[in-house]
Amino acid sequence: xxxxxxxxxxxxxxxxxxxxxxxxxxxxxxxxxxxxxxxxxxxxxxxxxxxxxxxxxxxxxxxxxxxxxxxxxxxxxxxxxxxxxxxxxxxxxxxxxxxxxxxxxxxxxxxxxxxx
Numbered sequence: 001x002x003x004x005x006x007x008x009x010x011x012x013x014x015x016x017x018x019x020x021x022x023x024x025x026x027x028x029x030x031x032x033x034x035x036x037x038x039x040x041x042x043x044x045x046x047x048x049x050x051x052x053x054x055x056x057x058x059x060x061x062x063x064x065x066x067x068x069x070x071x072x073x074x075x076x077x078x079x080x081x082x083x084x085x086x087x088x089x090x091x092x093x094x095x096x097x098x099x100x101x102x103x104x105x106x107x108x109x110x111x112x113x114x115x116x
Contacts, residue, residue: 004092016085019066020092023084026066027093031078032086033063040065040078043089043097052077064089 004024009017023030031040031049040049051058052071055078062083069079089097 019082019084020088022082023066023088024092026068027089027096029067029070029078030084030089031065031067033061037061047076049076049078051081052079055079055081057081057083 004021007017028044030043032043034041034048038050040051041047042049049067049070051065057065060083064084064086065078065081066084067078067081071077071079090099
């Protein structure tokens with residue numbers, strides 16, 4: 001069980017507390033951007049997935065993402081995606097993820113590509 005101390009958000013435009021709470025609930029549904037910057041790999045199972053084209057993050061390519069739904073069509077897509085900070089995984093799910101696995105992946109990461 002993961003405990004997060006509830007506290008009010010002094011800055012309503014800061015979405016980090018909400019995204020961190022979602023990470024705490026769905027930490028097992030995490031994916032990281034591959035070197036090709038076209039697809040993601042789920043962290044625990046090493047499964048190749050893509051952000052669904054209907055997602056607002058489809059063209060954003062965040063380095064790490066938490067998803068709610070995995071959908072299988074001609075490819076495997078993740079839907080209801082939220083960008084996260086990789087440090088949050090170690091904060092809320094150290095019992096599930098190994099620190100060296102997250103840090104090794106961080107060294108191999110491509111730069112995030114922001115498109116508008």
